[in-house]
Amino acid sequence: MAEAAKVDPMHQFTIEPMFGTDHWQIAGYNIAFTNSSLWMGIAAVALLVFVWGGMKRELVPGRWQMAVEGFTGFIDNLLAANIGPAGKKYVPYIFSLFMFILFANVLGLMPLGLVGVHPFTFTSHFTATGVLAVMSFAIVLIVGFWKHKLHFFSLFIPHGTPLVMIPLIFAIELVSFLVRPFSLGLRLFVAMMAGHVLLEVLSGFVINGVNAGLGIGPVVSILSFALMIAICALEILVAGIQAYVFALLTSLYLNDAENLH
């Protein structure tokens, strides 16, 4: 740490294969188990433990059961508000999506570096968020065409569009529709990456400031450290908000598929 400019803010996103690098393949594609996969697994296990703790099914719930029921109720309300009664069947999917992203984001922010474990935020990889986004988009397409057949295309023509405007509006709406999976996946990836890079850059300032010796260095360090604390709080908020936004937008898109306009 003595050398300055040694802090690489992007290094935290590096995927390091753990095992199976050489011979774990499906049809020629490598499926090595990496630190990213490991943290997906940790998030999944943490979520399993969390929900399992709320499965006591008591009439008068304890704190844990209350917390789990709070989350399921939250998703249920979200879907009821955005889709209506037809939204009930999407609760398992939206709940899985929201909780998985939330746990991934929050786990990535845990100060586990203090005990020598380096958390990896897999939601800062668009290869991971892209899977979720494409999955949501695919469900929207399947539900839309299943329920409304080709009538689903009327989604791209808002009510009251003048006849001459229909081709243009249709093209615009179609493009904005097709952009959805990208915006969905990129939003989460960008938000998580930006926050982590910012924290890393600020921590680089703290280290470099201390190493710079007396003078302006400690001032920079203290200011950067104060800013880091504030941004850590903000990042926890962002972790929740991004998970919520992902779930909310997915439910809004599902609403389009279920109810058209």
Place this chain on the structure above:
Amino acid sequence: MPQIAQIAETWSSQIFWMLIFFGFIFFVIGRGMVPKVMATVETRDRQIASDLAAAEAARAAADAEEEAWRAQANRQRAEAQAVIAKAKLAAAKASETRLAKANAKLDAKLTEAEGKIAEARNGALKEIEKVAAEAASDIVTRVAGLTVDAKAATAAVKEALHG
């Protein structure tokens, strides 16, 4: 930027493990556990609703019972009033008849007494007539030396007495 720099060697692994773990979460947690949690919530909500309904019903029943009790009390009070009024009426009638009976008895006694008095008076008048007639004939004998027969004396006395 490792996300782009490493994409060629990591994308398949990322997608594969993402599907594996998300699939696990969706099928085990989302499909398996979440409906049970929500069923618990629903059961509780239903229980609370039914308890509230039962309490409401019990309150209504209590109200109805109180109403019925009040109506019964009112009815019984009215019945009691009627009984009292009837008894009063009967008592008044009984005393009236007794009074009337006593009155009649008294009236009878009075008339009887009046009759006796009248009889006594008539008897007395007759006695006086007789005595007066005897005295008149005596007086006539002594004064005039005439003998007047009793019949004439009596007629004369009657005439003098009754005018």
